[in-house]
Amino acid sequence: MRNVWSLVKKEVRAYFGSPIAYAMMFGFLLLTGYFFYSLIMWFNLQAMRMAQNPYYAQQVNINEMVFSPLFHNMSIVLIFVVPLLTMRLLAEEKKAGTDELLYTSPLTVGQIVLGKYLAALFLLAVMLGLSALLSVFAFALGNPELAPWLTGYLGLFLMGAAFVAIGLFFSSLTENQIVAAVLTLMTLLLFLLLNWVSSLGGGAAWTKVVSYLSFSEHFEDLTKGIVDTKDIVYYLSASFFGLFLAHSVLQSRRWR
Amino acid sequence: MIEVQDLTKRYGEIAAVKGLTFKVEPGRIWGLLGPNGAGKTTTMRILTGYLPATAGRARVAGHDVFDEPEAVKRDIGYLPEVVPLYQDMTVAGYLGFVAEIKQVAKARRKEAVDRAIVSSGLKDVRRRLIRNVSRGFKQRVGIAQALINDPRVLILDEPTIGLDPAQIMEIRELIRGLRGERTILLSTHILPEVTQVCDGVVIINEGELKACGSLDELADSFERTDGVVLRLRRSGAGEADLFRGVPGVEKVSVDGSELRIEWARGRDHRDDVARLALDKGLGLREMRSLAGIEDLYMNIVSGRSAQ
Structure with a gap:
């Protein structure tokens, strides 16, 4: 575990030593901020209108009208941001020849993969943490429910963690960071589209399988404050699968 | 180790x-x-x-x-x-x-x-x-x-x-x-x-x-002969003949502006060769050991062993 920790520290330092981390966070926070702002404005307008009618007034819900769509938008932004976060993880080491140092030090392939993964997760957590500061305004000036907000962020983190594992896998395949980023982006978009593909099937049995595989399908409940084991298991197993693939690639490369 | x-x-x-x-x-x-x-x-x-x-x-x-x-x-x-x-x-x-x-x-x-x-x-x-x-x-x-x-x-x-x-x-x-x-x-x-x-x-x-x-x-195992390379004021066939007369010297060849003088491994005729060059006033400019690592390496890599 100490080995993993050394690697995590080095990776996190490398992130903050390069412009990538800052550019990525800036982009993510800018977009999140914009979505938050426009949703709040829209919510204000709606709330004022609905307040005129006692029946509708009871249905004004900031969680449903602001946070739920905000989380959905953020998950789309993550699809574009995570590939930038993960592309350098293994590809850069290979390109620079520094992988030879890692493989000839007493680190196992598992420790290398885990160290890289945890470092990227840390960055993801920092990014999501900063975006959570926006919500302070909503909590200070309104009274949203805390639980759906927390589960929404849990969902974003779990989904991001799965994205990171997939990005790590593609970074293990190539020494070209651009290729790694593009392949990751394509794959994540594909998983996003699965939800839409399944809606074309008109309820056939295969559509259930396809929609189960979709990232966004499992996100829905979490943004509403419902924590279903099925969804948690889905994201965790996607992470495991990505890490397993990355581990296999690194291991096999050395045995070729 | x-x-x-x-x-x-x-x-x-x-x-x-x-x-x-x-x-x-x-x-x-x-x-x-x-x-x-x-x-x-x-x-x-x-x-x-x-x-x-x-x-x-x-x-x-x-x-x-x-x-x-x-x-x-x-x-x-x-x-x-x-x-x-x-x-x-x-x-x-x-x-x-x-x-x-x-x-x-x-x-x-x-x-x-x-x-x-x-x-x-x-x-x-x-x-x-x-x-x-x-x-x-x-x-x-x-x-x-x-x-x-x-x-x-x-x-x-x-x-x-x-x-x-x-x-x-x-x-x-x-x-x-x-x-x-x-x-x-x-x-x-x-x-x-x-x-x-x-x-x-x-x-x-x-x-x-x-x-x-x-x-x-x-x-010892890859070279049969030992010797020196000599650079004289003038290194030609005439000078080569002079060195062939040194007892023990097996082979003398002219290599550009240098003379290559060889004898059986394990013997040392460097003093004899130098003395001759000085006695005859041939103008000794340089004398170095023949069995350099370069020759040895080339012989070994190209697969030529002791002739």
């Missing part, structure tokens, strides 16, 4: 290393020689646990490379062909990271970094970013990185490549200074480096062992 037995590495159909067997005694510096593509880097990568072998065994620092790779990796220092540097780290920061992953105990880490910095002559650049130091310093950082865990065995893949002559001398001096407590295997293209630094050599070509031993041993 380094024992290699029947080591073979195949990449698909192509065999990069074929049945290599050699041994380096503790405390010695050995050179690994061979043309480009001979399998030097592959051999070193197997010894350091970067690549697995297809067949054969290797023991480094008392551990089997394939059974206990982690133990081997902890006890050796390795400078790869491409120095593995993180350009955005400072020299000291980088060495600290290597000390961590090489599992140097936390209490001794700072001391280990300081020691590597001093012994590699990096004091002046320790706070600089690696990307901003000169090539010579980068190479030194590579050597410092290999020394960080105070290894008993050092494996250096072309430690002086790409350096200017003054830097080459410094690095050689540095490596010579490590002699004694450490076993060192280094690969190189520069043959004089071997005579200056190494106690013995392993010569490989096309993945096969061609020769292994100390330089004297190799000369």
Whole structure:
């Protein structure tokens, strides 16, 4: 575990030593901020209108009208941001020849993969943490429910963690960071589209399988404050699968 | 300290290393020689646990490379062909990271970094970013990185490549200074480096062992004759005839502006040859030993053995 920790520290330092981390966070926070702002404005307008009618007034819900769509938008932004976060993880080491140092030090392939993964997760957590500061305004000036907000962020983190594992896998395949980023982006978009593909099937049995595989399908409940084991298991197993693939690639490369 | 037995590495159909067997005694510096593509880097990568072998065994620092790779990796220092540097780290920061992953105990880490910095002559650049130091310093950082865990065995893949002559001398001096407590295997293209630094050599070509031993041993087994190369004021057929008359001299040939004078191995006619040149007033300009490492190497690599 100490080995993993050394690697995590080095990776996190490398992130903050390069412009990538800052550019990525800036982009993510800018977009999140914009979505938050426009949703709040829209919510204000709606709330004022609905307040005129006692029946509708009871249905004004900031969680449903602001946070739920905000989380959905953020998950789309993550699809574009995570590939930038993960592309350098293994590809850069290979390109620079520094992988030879890692493989000839007493680190196992598992420790290398885990160290890289945890470092990227840390960055993801920092990014999501900063975006959570926006919500302070909503909590200070309104009274949203805390639980759906927390589960929404849990969902974003779990989904991001799965994205990171997939990005790590593609970074293990190539020494070209651009290729790694593009392949990751394509794959994540594909998983996003699965939800839409399944809606074309008109309820056939295969559509259930396809929609189960979709990232966004499992996100829905979490943004509403419902924590279903099925969804948690889905994201965790996607992470495991990505890490397993990355581990296999690194291991096999050395045995070729 | 380094024992290699029947080591073979195949990449698909192509065999990069074929049945290599050699041994380096503790405390010695050995050179690994061979043309480009001979399998030097592959051999070193197997010894350091970067690549697995297809067949054969290797023991480094008392551990089997394939059974206990982690133990081997902890006890050796390795400078790869491409120095593995993180350009955005400072020299000291980088060495600290290597000390961590090489599992140097936390209490001794700072001391280990300081020691590597001093012994590699990096004091002046320790706070600089690696990307901003000169090539010579980068190479030194590579050597410092290999020394960080105070290894008993050092494996250096072309430690002086790409350096200017003054830097080459410094690095050689540095490596010579490590002699004694450490076993060192280094690969190189520069043959004089071997005579200056190494106690013995392993010569490989096309993945096969061609020769292994100390330089004297190799000369004894691969060269039948010994001799000198003479440069005189004028070196022609007339002068050559004069030297043919020296008792014991077997062969004299004119090689451009030099004379090549050979006699049977184990004898020494250098004094006789020099005396003749002076007595006859031939204008002796230069006299050097014939059995240089270059000739020896070319003979061994091209497969010509004792004629």
